[in-house]
Amino acid sequence: MIVCAAVIGQQNNPLYLETFQQAGTGSEGALRFHYIVHCSLDAVEEKLLQPQKTPGEPSDAYLGFLYPTEDFKVYGYVSNTKMKFILVLDDMAPKDEEMRLIFKRFHAAFIDAISNPFYTVNTPITSPSFDASIRTIMTTV
Amino acid sequence: MDAINAEIFTLTYGSMVRQLIADLEDVNEVNKQLDTMGYNIGIRLIDEFLAKSKTGKCIDFRDTADKIAKVGFKMFLNTSAAVANWNADSTECSLILEDNPLTDFVELPENYAGLSYCNVLCGVIRGALEMVNINVSCSFVKDVLRGDDVSELRLKLLSQMHETYPYKDDD
Amino acid sequence: MSLVKGRTCSESCMELLSLELVHYYARQNNIPAPAAVEAIGFRVGRQLAERYTANRARLGEPLEVIKFICKEFWAAAFRKQVDNLRTNHRGTFVLKDAAFRWLSKLSVDPLPPGVPAGPSPVAELARDYLILPCALIRGALVHLGVEATVTADASNLPACDFTINIKSRN
Numbered sequence: 001m002i003v004c005a006a007v008i009g010q011q012n013n014p015l016y017l018e019t020f021q022q023a024g025t026g027s028e029g030a031l032r033f034h035y036i037v038h039c040s041l042d043a044v045e046e047k048l049l050q051p052q053k054t055p056g057e058p059s060d061a062y063l064g065f066l067y068p069t070e071d072f073k074v075y076g077y078v079s080n081t082k083m084k085f086i087l088v089l090d091d092m093a094p095k096d097e098e099m100r101l102i103f104k105r106f107h108a109a110f111i112d113a114i115s116n117p118f119y120t121v122n123t124p125i126t127s128p129s130f131d132a133s134i135r136t137i138m139t140t141v
Numbered sequence: 142m143d144a145i146n147a148e149i150f151t152l153t154y155g156s157m158v159r160q161l162i163a164d165l166e167d168v169n170e171v172n173k174q175l176d177t178m179g180y181n182i183g184i185r186l187i188d189e190f191l192a193k194s195k196t197g198k199c200i201d202f203r204d205t206a207d208k209i210a211k212v213g214f215k216m217f218l219n220t221s222a223a224v225a226n227w228n229a230d231s232t233e234c235s236l237i238l239e240d241n242p243l244t245d246f247v248e249l250p251e252n253y254a255g256l257s258y259c260n261v262l263c264g265v266i267r268g269a270l271e272m273v274n275i276n277v278s279c280s281f282v283k284d285v286l287r288g289d290d291v292s293e294l295r296l297k298l299l300s301q302m303h304e305t306y307p308y309k310d311d312d
Numbered sequence: 313m314s315l316v317k318g319r320t321c322s323e324s325c326m327e328l329l330s331l332e333l334v335h336y337y338a339r340q341n342n343i344p345a346p347a348a349v350e351a352i353g354f355r356v357g358r359q360l361a362e363r364y365t366a367n368r369a370r371l372g373e374p375l376e377v378i379k380f381i382c383k384e385f386w387a388a389a390f391r392k393q394v395d396n397l398r399t400n401h402r403g404t405f406v407l408k409d410a411a412f413r414w415l416s417k418l419s420v421d422p423l424p425p426g427v428p429a430g431p432s433p434v435a436e437l438a439r440d441y442l443i444l445p446c447a448l449i450r451g452a453l454v455h456l457g458v459e460a461t462v463t464a465d466a467s468n469l470p471a472c473d474f475t476i477n478i479k480s481r482n
Contacts, residue, residue, distance in 0.1 A: 010457075061370065080365035081455050111363050115148070115246035117155025118253075121358050121455070127248055143323040149389055150326045152359050153444075156352040157333060163351075164343050178336055182328045189324055217322045242321055 002102070002138045003072065004033040004088035007110060009122045010081065012041055016125045020138050037086050040074045043067045044084050047076065061107070062100045077103035083110065087138075102137060109133045144219065147242045154243055158258060168256040175257070179264020180271075187269040190216065202298050203227070205275060206234050209266060209296075218242055222294075235282070238292040249286045257281050263294065274302040323391075327417060334440045345440075350447040357451020364388050365456065374478055377456045378405050381476075385452055390414060390445070394474075403478040412472035414445055438466035449474065 007016040019033055043066035063076040066086075077085040085106050087099070113130040114121060161171045194212050199205040203224075210222040220242060226235040243259050257263075263279040270277050276299040283293035333352070337345030364385055371377050382394035386409075396408040415438055442464040450462040459479040466472045 079362065080368065080371045081362050082457060083362070107366055111359075111366060112246050114362055115152060115155075115359050116248050117152070117159045117246070117355075118248065118250050121355075129248060143391075144320040145323045145326060145391065146388060147319040147321040148363065149356070149360060150321050150329065152356045153326070153329060153333075153352065156355045157329070159355070160348050160352045164340075164348060174336070178332050181335065182332050185331075186324065186328055217325050219320050219322070242319055245319070 001090055002087055003090050004037070004086075005106065005134055005138050006033070006037040006086040006088075007125070008037070008041060008084040008086065010083065011122060012084075013122060014038075014124070015083075015122070016130075016134075018131065018134060018138075020135070033088060036069055036072065036074060036088055040066050040076060040086050041084065043074070044076050044078060044086075048078065060100075062096075062103055064096060064099070075099055075103075077107065079107060083107075085110070105137045106134065109137065147219070148245070151242050151245050154261070155247060158256075162253065162256070168253055172255075172257045172260045175260035176264040176267075179261035179266075180268035181264075182261070183265040183268025183270075184272050186217070186265060187272040190269065191273075199273075201231070202275075202301070203231055203234075205270070206236070206296060210236050213266075213269075214238075232298040234296055236294040236296060238294070241285075241292060244286055244292070247286055254287060257284065258286050259284070259292065266294070266296065276300045276302075327414070330414065330441065330444050331417075333444065338440070346443050349443045353444045353447025354451040354454075357448040357453075358455040359451075360385070360389060360448065361452035361455035364452075371456060374458045375399075377453065377458050378476065380456070381449060381452060382407055385449075389448060403480060405476040405478075407474040407476065409472050409474070411470045412445075412466070415441065415466060415470055415472060434469060435467045438469060438472075439464075442466060442472070446474065449476070 001020075003021050004017065004019045006014065006018075009015045014034070014037070017030070017034060017037060019030055021029060044063060047063045047066065061077050061079055063078060066074045066076045068074070071090065073089045073091070075087045075089065079085070085103055087102070087106075109130060110125075113119065113125050113127050116127060119125065119127070158171070158175070161174055162168065165171050165174065190213060194208070194216060196208055196212060199208060206224045210224045214220055214222050218241070220238070220240045222236040222238050224234055225237050227233065241259065243262070247258060249256060249258060257280075259281065263281065266279045267277055278297045278299060280295055281292065282295045283289035283291055285292050333349060337343065337348055365371065365380070368380075368384070371380055378397070382397050386392065386394050390409070390413045392409070392411075392413060394407045395410045398406045398408070446462040446464050450460060453460045453462070453476065461477045461479070463475050464472055465475070
């Protein structure tokens with residue numbers, strides 16, 4: 001199950017981070033995920049530099065499994081505009097196809113959120129409706 | 142009618158509203174300018190409406206309201222409005238917008254609570270009707286962006302000049 | 313390319329809005345009109361770039377981004393593709409659109425024969441109308457990581473040339 005979803009902006013600045021856990025972890029939990037997400041950026045950069053498995057095949061936004069922590073697995077997705085989408089899962093190993101779909105929906109919700117005329121690109125997203133749709137996407141897996 | 146993806150229109154309108162707020166620094170002034178811009182759009186848009194809708198002359202104001210709601214909104218915004226809440230002498234009604242492309246993606250910040258985001262529509266209706274000699278006042282009384290369940294435009298007939306149309310005297 | 317929601321509206325909506333936008337800022341005395349229109353278009357260009365690139369393969373070099381602008385972006389925003397793309401291989405790209413859609417209403421009256429080509433009243437007017445599309449394109453480019461300036465030349469209506477100058481890195 002997904003325990004954390006985050007978006008990192010074009011200058012590697014955090015735009016959004018939300019945790020989906022049982023109550024009781026508090027801000028300490030959020031801090032921990034901030035750290036995990038921050039560390040995942042190196043793995044994202046590394047993945048982007050890697051040569052394609054099959055030369056000539058178009059690269060995919062979905063980067064797949066990035067790295068494991070002691071308790072979690074971190075997955076990544078990067079848009080053509082260099083927005084990074086990070087999902088942290090607890091120990092259940094998901095199927096790639098399923099993850100790809102979740103990231104697509106995550107990105108689609110993000111596109112609508114930045115289409116709000118009162119939002120400024122590369123600033124933190126505070127939209128309640130974005131929050132709600134992310135919660136739906138992440139908790140109905 | 143040539144159709145385009147609505148989002149470029151929706152986004153441009155939104156970006157324009159944001160710019161007006163930055164320029165004018167007063168939401169009441171923004172509301173006023175949106176209405177004026179709508180008016181200027183309306184007086185141009187009516188020609189296309191008349192040419193393409195091929196509707197005949199409106200029988201009465203009820204007919205006018207129906208045509209705006211069912212034909213006008215459909216033709217330009219590819220949505221439709223419901224006509225409701227007529228007053229007793231059929232000079233006032235509401236256009237209820239259940240689905241409005243202008244508000245896609247929009248979340249109004251709390252400090253802009255006085256903003257009538259879609260005010261351009263009021264001006265468009267006013268301007269278009271003026272070109273066919275119908276004077277109306279038009280304003281939003283409910284707005285989904287401000288927490289209402291629907292968006293509601295109140296349309297009020299002020300005067301209608303028939304004498305500019307040539308008509309026969311035999312009845 | 314699937315565009316989100318598939319909601320449509322009449323092309324006239326966009327035409328009438330961009331026309332009124334030009335007229336509105338022409339009426340203001342105290343606001344620098346080109347800057348305001350450029351700011352409006354730039355934001356939209358960024359938003360569109362995010363939307364239009366969501367379901368395509370990853371873009372790499374600036375040339376790929378320019379090609380994306382010429383084909384997919386142009387088709388989605390301006391309803392056709394760019395007809396011709398030229399480059400000096402030093403960061404300047406000229407995109408030729410033989411009949412730029414947003415100027416079609418301006419192009420109805422061709423210059424009478426004998427009138428020399430060059431800055432005509434229509435071309436002057438076109439210049440105001442072109443601030444918005446130029447800003448859209450620049451916004452999209454910047455959002456895709458390509459810092460550039462975009463200018464347009466409409467002295468041969470209905471054709472329109474857009475010149476993209478990529479700012480050299482470092």
